[in-house]
Amino acid sequence: MPLPPPDQPREPLHTRTIRVDSFAREDGQWDLEAELVDVKAYDFPTRHGQIKQAGSPIHHMHLRVTINDQFTITAAVADYDAAPYGEHCMQIAPDYRDLVGMNLLRNFRQAVKDRYARTAGCTHMSELAFVLPTVAVQTMxxxxxxxxxxxxxxxxxxxxxxxxxxxxxxxxxxxxxxxxxxxxxxxxxxxxxxxx
Incomplete structure (x- = not known):
């Protein structure tokens, strides 16, 4: 059942889309591929004097983890298509290989917080990782x-x-x-x- 209609007129501002697809691999493991996209519903000026068009991604990132039958991550890769500070944001992507060894069902979200707290990671990439445990359960x-x-x-x-x-x-x-x-x-x- 959808939400009831709003009781006031309103204007759209921001849309965040998170999608996760899971795949059974031939080697007996599973891949979870997560994607996060943030867009604004309006044009706005960037720091460099250009105009960011409505609907153009501000954040567009990907995270793939491979898990075994015990829900332990055996491989991880992160990548970006868009980030507000370009290469400055994107340079953290290789650090998300440190997800390897973490178990999605054993204190995973806290382990991600501990490893990527504050300046040790990307807020949005870590947030994307947080959805993986429940998707893994559905996958299995x-x-x-x-x-x-x-x-x-x-x-x-x-x-x-x-x-x-x-x-x-x-x-x-x-x-x-x-x-x-x-x-x-x-x-x-x-x-x-x-x-x-």
Whole structure:
């Protein structure tokens, strides 16, 4: 369901688009390719007296990480098509190879903050990296579903990793009761549940 219409007339100013595509590789690993684009809805003068046209990217950056089946990054590459300070911004791209060795499911966002804090990185490239963990989980969803089916054939399956990952998937939720009944735990105090 879309947001309700605004209650006041308004003028568009800025659009940020983030897109991530994932790919299964022939070597058994996965590539996540992330892209961030920022555009303004109006023309404005640059520091050099030129006019930046509406819709022309201010930021346009790319980040590819390769992950193994444990969600550990085995390769990383960053690149820029547009940045507000040109080559001064772009020279940080090679430093994002330091993502290698980080695990997307083990404190990843904090590890990125620790490694690329303030002047050690690019704010926008690091922000782009922050979307990778949830995309990686979605990338592996079909594989994990097949693993669960194989385990189920041989006995009790392993608890699905997504349970307890958000309010809708808490073990005492209606969603878990309906879709994952073998993992459902009745609430200790039902009056405290907010989804009923």
């Amino acid at each position: 969803a079909n594989r994990r579903r097949k693993e669960q089916e194989q385990v189920k054939a041989g006995g009790r399956p392993k608890r699905p990793f997504q349970l307890e990952g958000c309010h809708a998937l808490s073990l005492d939720s209606e969603v878990v009761r309906e879709y994952y009944p073998e993992w459902y735990a009745a609430p200790i105090n039902p009056s405290l549940r907010t989804d009923r």
